[in-house]
Amino acid sequence: MTYLNDTDLSNLTSDDAPSTFDKVKTLAKEGTQRTQRITQILKQAVSETRTEFKAGKTVIAPLAKEVTAETVSSFKSKSQQSADAGNNAWDDEADASDFTDRLMAFLKKMASVTATALFPQVKKQATKLDDVLGNRYGDQYTNLKTRFDTIRDWVIVPDAAKSATEAQPDNTESVVIEVESEAVK
Secondary structure (H helix, E strand, O other), X not given: OOOOOOOOOOOOOOOOOOOHHHHHHHHHHHHHHHHHHHHHHHHHHHHHHHHHXXXXXXXXXXXXXXXXXXXXXXXXXXXXXXXXXXXXXXXXXXXXXXXXXXXXXXXXXXXXXXXXXXXXXXXXXXXXXXXXXXXXXXXXXXXXXXXXXXXXXXXXXXXXXXXXXXXXXXXXXXXXXXXXXXXXX
């Protein structure tokens, strides 16, 4: 790479100073050289990028197809299991006398099944995340977690404090609002 030397032109007399034409020639020469270097850098970058894309495609494409196939298969399996569980829960409540009772029993059963299936998984994932963050960030994570737990304890009132608060009489006057309504059939 060739660069022109910086020349201090402030102390030259008018006879020694380069002409405007010489300055324009120098400017054009320098601009051309820089443009050529930038063009060469960009050509090399595009070439390397194209090579990297080709190499990545051969590695990533089969893996992406495999992951997609596994995900679709798992989703189909889980959705069929969910549909079967929902149908079984609905059929189990077939002897209910009222549609509303049947629907409520169905929803309770589905909530119970979901809770028993989901909560252990969520707890396992939370524990795993806690371990990963603890290993990765060490004391910083431990300090942050401790602060978060302290704030959570301030915000969430413990059950003993709730019952003590509820036991105290409320001196505020209650307001009753009457609304006319009719039964929905």
